[in-house]
Amino acid sequence: MTSQSGTENDELDRHVARWSRDVAELSHLLFQKRGGLWDLGNIHKMAQSDDDKLAQAVGAKLRQIREDHALSTGDLAARSGIAEKNIIEFEGGKSRPDGDQVIRLSQALNVVPSTFFTE
Helix, strand or coil: CCCCCHHHHHHHHHHHHHHHHHHHHHHHHHCEECCEECCHHHHHHHHHHHHHHHHHHHHHHHHHHHHHCCCCHHHHHHHHCCCHHHHHHHHCCCCCCCHHHHHHHHHHHCCCHHHHHCC
């Protein structure tokens, strides 16, 4: 590993300092809205709301595909190796499958993983 010259280090330091200022300014802008502070609880609720909508959409798609294949939740659990209670939670929009579970569900239902995220 070679060492950088003083000029290169100075340039890197300037970039880091500028990046730090940009991050600080962006943080400030994110928490301001036309002179007033945003309620951080509302920001969390908005993000949570989007997660809930995604979980519900994925769950509805999962249920539709499972029913199209004339499978019960128990049948899908046996085929995918995912606990039936988890499949019921996914379909009810109470939780979302992680990446590994999406792959196992897609294999069990003979669909591509992206199927769960399309209309």
